[in-house]
Structures are given as structure tokens and as C-alpha cells.
Amino acid sequence: MPDIDVLVVGAGPAGSVAAWQARQAAPELDVVLLERDRAVGAPVRCAEGVGDAGLREFASPEGTDWAARKITRVIFLAPDGTEVKVAERNVGWVLDRTRFDAHLAAEARAAGAEVLVATEATGMSRNGDGRWHVRVKSGGIEETWRARVVIGADGVETMVGRWAGLDTRVPSRDMESCAQYVLQGIACDPDAIYLQFGDAIAPGGYAWIFPKGIGVANVGLGLVALKTNGRNARQYLDDWIDRRYPGAARTGYTVGGVIVHTTIKQTFTDGVLIAGDAAHMINPLSGGGIVNAMKAGRLAGCVAASAIREGDTGARRLSAYHHSWMDLLGDDHLKYYKIKQALEDLDDSFFNGLARTVNKIPEGKRSLGRIFTHALIKHPQLIPIAAKFFV
Amino acid sequence: MRRVTPDTIAVVDLAVCDRCGLCLPLCPPEAIHLESNVLTVDREQCTGCEKCVGPCPVGALAMVAHA
Numbered sequence: 001m002p003d004i005d006v007l008v009v010g011a012g013p014a015g016s017v018a019a020w021q022a023r024q025a026a027p028e029l030d031v032v033l034l035e036r037d038r039a040v041g042a043p044v045r046c047a048e049g050v051g052d053a054g055l056r057e058f059a060s061p062e063g064t065d066w067a068a069r070k071i072t073r074v075i076f077l078a079p080d081g082t083e084v085k086v087a088e089r090n091v092g093w094v095l096d097r098t099r100f101d102a103h104l105a106a107e108a109r110a111a112g113a114e115v116l117v118a119t120e121a122t123g124m125s126r127n128g129d130g131r132w133h134v135r136v137k138s139g140g141i142e143e144t145w146r147a148r149v150v151i152g153a154d155g156v157e158t159m160v161g162r163w164a165g166l167d168t169r170v171p172s173r174d175m176e177s178c179a180q181y182v183l184q185g186i187a188c189d190p191d192a193i194y195l196q197f198g199d200a201i202a203p204g205g206y207a208w209i210f211p212k213g214i215g216v217a218n219v220g221l222g223l224v225a226l227k228t229n230g231r232n233a234r235q236y237l238d239d240w241i242d243r244r245y246p247g248a249a250r251t252g253y254t255v256g257g258v259i260v261h262t263t264i265k266q267t268f269t270d271g272v273l274i275a276g277d278a279a280h281m282i283n284p285l286s287g288g289g290i291v292n293a294m295k296a297g298r299l300a301g302c303v304a305a306s307a308i309r310e311g312d313t314g315a316r317r318l319s320a321y322h323h324s325w326m327d328l329l330g331d332d333h334l335k336y337y338k339i340k341q342a343l344e345d346l347d348d349s350f351f352n353g354l355a356r357t358v359n360k361i362p363e364g365k366r367s368l369g370r371i372f373t374h375a376l377i378k379h380p381q382l383i384p385i386a387a388k389f390f391v
Numbered sequence: 392m393r394r395v396t397p398d399t400i401a402v403v404d405l406a407v408c409d410r411c412g413l414c415l416p417l418c419p420p421e422a423i424h425l426e427s428n429v430l431t432v433d434r435e436q437c438t439g440c441e442k443c444v445g446p447c448p449v450g451a452l453a454m455v456a457h458a
Binding site: 045120122137155156157158159162168169170172175177178179225226228230232233234254255256257259 | 409411412413414415416417418419421425426427442445446447448449450
């Protein structure tokens with residue numbers, strides 16, 4: 001029976017960074033990173049936008065093949081079509097997630113972790129020896145591996161958390177159903193991301209255009225199903241694209257769920273840490289989760305490494321991970337979640353009014369900072385709308 | 392406690408399902424499973440609450456009479 005120190009389940013940003021950082025913190029450890037799919041980074045279930053500062057904590061985007069576009073503008077579209085342009089020098093990037101995720105997995109490998117694709121964890125149990133016994137399936141063969149610490153970075157479905165007895169369920173109102181096409185041959189500013197709000201377009205969420213090149217963009221939306229009349233995310237998206245880009249070629253399609261909740265109450269137990277989407281570490285206002293996942297992965301990898309070195313991987317020792325995460329971002333998410341709930345009561349006319357208010361600021365002076373100040377005076381509830389992408 | 396058999400339970404149309412996993416954390420009794428790229432609803436665990444049906448972004452889940 002293979003016997004390893006750290007088993008990371010899921011080679012997305014959380015898992016790859018966890019494996020990378022665990023090995024970097026303690027090079028003597030056996031660290032294995034499992035990816036269920038046949039390729040790290042595919043299929044892409046993501047709009048691929050990421051803030052500049054957060055990304056740079058882990059990788060420099062200049063000159064790489066995994067950074068598709070540098071973004072220097074955000075264009076907010078109110079329900080009535082009013083555009084609010086905000087220019088900032090370093091807003092962020094639209095990534096090529098297939099390549100970016102592979103890059104992070106390669107960092108884990110370079111640090112000495114083993115990376116296994118097409119290899120799936122299918123269950124695990126605690127057998128009294130202080131280890132998790134994890135069933136690992138690859139090529140139709142299932143074996144049992146022993147691990148001191150299992151890091152669950154297995155995304156929205158979060159099976160590791162479930163197996164470990166942690167409550168990872170999500171209320172329906174906090175699940176955004178998302179659909180996205182890659183559109184080719186469309187007219188849009190290749191240096192800007194567009195965020196379109198409106199109850200008729202994306203009830204409870206927003207629609208987006210994230211450029212990946214000239215005339216090519218991820219065009220998608222997320223909505224809260226409780227607010228729709230039985231139509232699904234794909235139907236809403238088809239309607240919007242038919243109106244906005246009737247001549248576009250749809251060259252890619254993906255769907256997925258974004259958990260717009262707060263961090264699960266407990267992200268750890270004996271020998272287990274949960275990181276990224278699996279632990280609901282998405283910003284509940286923006287739905288952004290890539291940088292959060294990497295930050296959580298870094299914490300999880302470092303805590304796992306030091307706990308193993310100290311010979312104590314019990315829940316109490318691993319709770320340091322949870323506290324560090326809550327201090328870093330988790331507590332902020334509790335506040336954002338309350339703001340999200342307040343915004344749910346506002347209707348389209350309110351957002352239209354905000355857009356017109358903000359447009360009175362001259363475009364050259366329309367920095368996010370000034371918008372915050374202005375919005376704070378005029379509509380204090382709405383500041384976070386503009387902050388959505390960045391926080 | 393007697394288990395109440397629901398009138399209807401959720402079923403997945405695997406020809407439509409995209410295996411995105413969105414429905415798994417929505418299921419209160421954790422009756423939905425995704426393994427070897429196949430989504431299944433455990434008909435013994437499903438309570439018929441329908442919480443998985445509306446949020447499916449492609450409409451792959453539906454309620455049927457519990458046979």
C-alpha cells in the first residue's frame with residue numbers, strides 16, 4: 001500500500017499551489033497531486049479573469065503563454081445599457097486556464113511533488129492508524145493509499161470534505177448557475193472586461209465579456225435559479241448573445257456552478273484540509289475564486305508541511321489553517337456576503353440610477369477610488385458593485 | 392423513524408449532463424454522486440426536494456414518479 005505524507009486531490013489552482021508549497025516548505029515529504037481529468041486545466045469551467053496584484057503573488061504574467069490579455073479597463077453596463085467606463089493601469093488579466101493550471105502543476109512538480117493525471121480519488125476512511133486510507137482509481141485499477149494529510153481541492157463537488165464528515169452543502173440561493181461561450185468575430189474592447197447587470201439578462205448575477213484576444217472573448221453569465229421562471233442559464237445566455245452578438249461564431253461552450261456563499265464553518269478535521277471552491281472560498285460578491293484558491297492552497301500546503309514535521313496532524317493542529325484563512329480573506333467574505341444579501345433587494349432602476357450618477361464624474365478622473373467615494377455619498381449600498389471584480 | 396418514500400425523485404439525463412458537479416453540494420441528503428465521469432442520483436437517498444433541478448445550467452435533472 002503506497003504510504004505518503006500529503007495527498008492533494010484536484011490539480012486546479014488550490015491543489016497545485018498546495019502541493020507546490022507543501023514540498024517547498026518541507027522537501028523531505030512525499031507529496032502527490034491527483035487530477036481526475038486526463039489533462040490538468042481541462043475542461044475549463046471559468047471566465048478566466050484574475051486581479052493583477054493577487055496573481056503576482058504566485059506568478060509573473062509578462063511574456064507567458066498562459067496570460068491571454070492584460071486588462072486595463074472595466075466597463076459596467078447598467079440594465080438600461082448605460083455604460084460606465086473605468087480605466088485603471090493594472091486591473092488584471094484574462095488567463096488561458098488550460099495553460100495556467102498546467103503551469104502551476106509544473107511548479108508543484110519542480111518543487112518535487114508527483115503529479116498524476118487521469119487518477120481519481122473515489123473514497124476515504126480513517127482506520128485507527130492515524131492515517132487516511134484513500135481509494136485511488138486509475139486506468140480501471142483501484143488501490144488504497146495511506147496519507148498523513150489529505151488536502152481536498154476538488155472544486156464545487158467537494159467530495160473529500162464530504163468523506164471527511166465536513167458540511168460542504170450549499171443553499172440554493174447561494175449557487176450561481178453559469179454558462180459561457182467562447183465567441184469569435186465580435187466587436188469589443190480587447191483591453192476591457194464588461195460586466196452587464198439586469199434582472200432580465202442574469203437574475204441575481206451578471207453577464208460578462210472577458211476578451212481572450214482581438215475579437216475573441218469568453219461571453220457568459222451567472223444567475224440564481226430561484227429567481228428565474230424555469231429557464232436555465234444556457235437559455236438566458238443564448239437570448240442575450242442573440243441580441244448582442246447575432247453574427248458571432250460560438251466556438252466553445254462550458255457550464256458550471258459558482259458558490260457565492262461564505263467559507264464552510266470548518267475547513268479542517270483530523271488529517272484533512274479543504275481549500276478553494278471546495279471550501280466555498282469564492283468572493284461572494286464577484287464570484288471570483290482563482291486568487292483565493294491559490295492563497296488557500298499556499299496556507300494549506302504550509303500548515304500540512306509543518307504539522308507533519310511536528311508529528312501532529314490532528315484537527316487541533318490543523319485548525320491553524322482555518323484561522324489563517326479567516327484572517328486573510330474569510331472574515332472579509334462574511335461582510336461581502338451581507339452586502340450581497342442587501343443588493344438582492346435592489347431592482348434595475350436602482351442600478352440604472354447609479355450608472356448615471358457615476359457617469360457625472362469625468363472619464364479621465366473616473367478611477368475606482370473616485371467612484372467609491374462618489375457612490376458612498378450618493379448610494380452607500382452600492383460601493384461594492386464596482387469593487388466586485390477586484391476584492 | 393420511518394423513512395417516507397417521496398412521490399417523485401430526481402433523475403439525470405446523462406446525454407445532457409455536462410458533469411460540472413454543481414448539483415452535488417445542493418443535495419441535502421448528499422444523494423448525488425460523480426465518479427468515473429458519470430453522475431448518479433441514489434434513488435434510495437433522494438428525498439424528492441427538487442433543489443437540484445432548477446439550478447442545473449443545462450436542464451439535465453428532472454423529477455419522475457418514484458416507481
